Amino acid sequence: MTPGKDAWNGGPSERRPAVGVVRVTEAALPLLRRSANPVVVTVSSSAGPAEESARVVVRPATLGPDGPTGTFQDESGVVPW
Structure with missing residues (x-):
């Protein structure tokens, strides 16, 4: 290599x-x-320890098909690009 x-x-x-x-x-x-509702949630390593980031991940992962797409989100919601 x-x-x-x-x-x-x-x-x-x-x-x-x-x-x-x-x-x-x-x-x-x-x-x-x-x-019926395919969702991919990508988590950054900057999200912190798994226990803390799990709360942030579960929310967008369980939103319905009308939920936001192509966004950055934290525990407060959508983060501007």
Whole structure:
């Protein structure tokens, strides 16, 4: 392996998180397609300890099909880009 490369994709290591999100989402597609309300919630490592971030994650994950999409959210709701 050359410097600046990673074991996942051979590209710059800073690309790895985005590649991981894509791979996990692709792996879940069969289940998402069968769901009445398919939802993907991506959590940043800056969300803090799992116990604290779980409250933030559960809210958008359980919203109905009319819930917001393509947003950043924290415990207070939508965060501006």
